[in-house]
Amino acid sequence: MSKHFKIFTLALATAFAPMLAGAEEQTANSSTVVATVNGTQITLGHMAAARSGLPEQYLQLPDDVLYNAILDQLVNQTILADRFEGEVPGPVQRRLENERRSLVASTVIEEIVEEKLTEAVLKAAYDEKYASAAPDKEFKAAHILVETEEEAKALVTELEGGADFTELAKERSTGPSGPNGGDLGWFGKGMMVPPFEEAVAKLDDGAISGPVQTQFGWHVIKLSETRLANKPSFEEVKAELESELFNTVIEDEVARLKKLGTIELSAEGDIDPAILKEDILLTE
Template sequence: MQKPIRFLATLTLSVGLALPLSAQEEPGLDTVVATVNGKDITLGHMIVARAGLPEQYQQLPDEVLFKGILDQLVQQTALADTFEGDLPPRVTLSLDNETRSLTAAEAIENVMSTPIEEADIQAAYDAEYAGRDLGDEYNASHILVETEEEAQAIKAELDEGADFAEMAREKSTGPSGPGGGSLGWFGKGMMVPTFEAAVVELEPGAISDPVQTQFGWHVIKLNETRKTEAPALDTVRDELELQIRQTRVQQEIDRVTAEADVDRSAADGMDPSVIKNIEWLE
């Protein structure tokens, strides 16, 4: 299959300034910026072309993009006029798919943009958080050293009554050392697995045997535990709204598909490998 010509490959070399529009009115989507063999190229065509560019191109200066995109559209229009005969299936089918995809996306956008009532947000919040056990949180401190021997020696001193915070300030190589080894509050999944497993097994006030992680050897003290509280509604509002919108979209997709007159019988028994016949598109 022929690969499409990529006109923007040399876009960064275009440094000429764009000419001002000659129209006296405020520019809009229908404002004509050029004509090629009598065919209009509008500002709307340029805006759509820019919106579809990769991010690195969109960062280019406006004057470079304006000239580069206009050059591209002029060249494409001139080349298209030279084409004779019927378009190959790869083009007509691609246009069908693109039209279908863009139109479906607009239908989805209509659903996504439907206003959400506060009651719906509250209901989603209650379903997500009300009455659920969100697990425990832990407040722990640790002393981090390089070797197991060092960790064993520290554990022995702590068992004999040494102050944990003082030992952390004196011995720990971790960034929490100057703060007495305090790690503050954290929930499950926030620490590496071996460290977390050791913390979960401790009772408040207890000190662990040496625990190895990729950072070194830890001696851990569990200070307190508490039940994880549900976040305030406003802190998760955006997340809940997105969840509601996505649910609505899926429900709409399911509804319209179920109500559509769909007949897939022609595909029954067909060899799935036929979709690899790219040569048919020529």
């Protein structure tokens, strides 16, 4: 358990202490002062920031318990920090610098996304990806899954002799769809493992495949029906488009800033990369 969580656990022990009086709830905001410790103000903004960094299990606590625990944590940290005298040690200062750099960079990324990934940009990406693209096919199929190729061949022979596919699936399939007659419902590109998908794509509606091997075993497949997939609406794929474009816009902006900035790196080979494993770098 880290030192930070030990302090938080200490706070939980006193979580039911009376809440300090603060600004009225109607006017409370991030600047509302909830405690003053040796002249240092602790605000609701500080508390919200502390809450946002907690593991999920702590967020399940009742609101009043968590409120008091966070407040106690921040009061305890402030008291302890006030005890410190002298210059901040190098390792602590470097962690503070890294944390500040990370937080500010995250803020800039949010600004870039807001500026670059506008509704118009996303709709243009939607049109480019879906408007003129040929619709994919979707398949409605059933299968019988068995362990060996010999069993699969025997099933094909029985089906060619007039056996009912649904009944054979119920009796012999080892897959989870067996009790349902092997029915897989509708599925599209990428939803099945490649050998299965490739075999289905070669079948005509109503046809039955020969034995098809996948990592799950041997399949005999019946294709019931084929249709063209409907084009998704913009709202349905908006989040997907944002995700696809996110890395591109950030990488482009980083590349632009690097061209405008000045970056000097140590010559390759001057520093042994393995030195980062040395504990002394964290303590000196």
